[in-house]
Amino acid sequence: MSNGKIVLGVLAGIAAGTLLGVLIAPDKGAETRRKIRQKGDDLVEGVRDGMTSMVDDVASKFDKLRGKARKTMNEALAGTDNYEHADL
Numbered sequence: 001m002s003n004g005k006i007v008l009g010v011l012a013g014i015a016a017g018t019l020l021g022v023l024i025a026p027d028k029g030a031e032t033r034r035k036i037r038q039k040g041d042d043l044v045e046g047v048r049d050g051m052t053s054m055v056d057d058v059a060s061k062f063d064k065l066r067g068k069a070r071k072t073m074n075e076a077l078a079g080t081d082n083y084e085h086a087d088l
Contacts, residue, residue, distance in 0.1 A: 025032065 027035070
């Protein structure tokens with residue numbers, strides 16, 4: 001089978017599918033556009049919520065790690081008798 005026939009077959013399939021979709025579409029164009037817009041808005045909101053949750057989780061883990069590092073550093077400094085230090 002030649003590449004030209006394959007491309008022609010794919011294009012014919014796309015055209016037939018598009019025509020069939022338009023003929024059996026249950027909604028008017030305005031309603032379809034409204035549904036597409038709503039789905040897009042829902043997707044954006046979901047991504048925004050997911051990113052907010054991820055940022056909050058990372059910030060929480062960073063705060064815990066910073067607290068542990070501060071505690072470890074203070075313990076290490078407290079163990080040295082030859083150095084004066086300020087409590088961080």
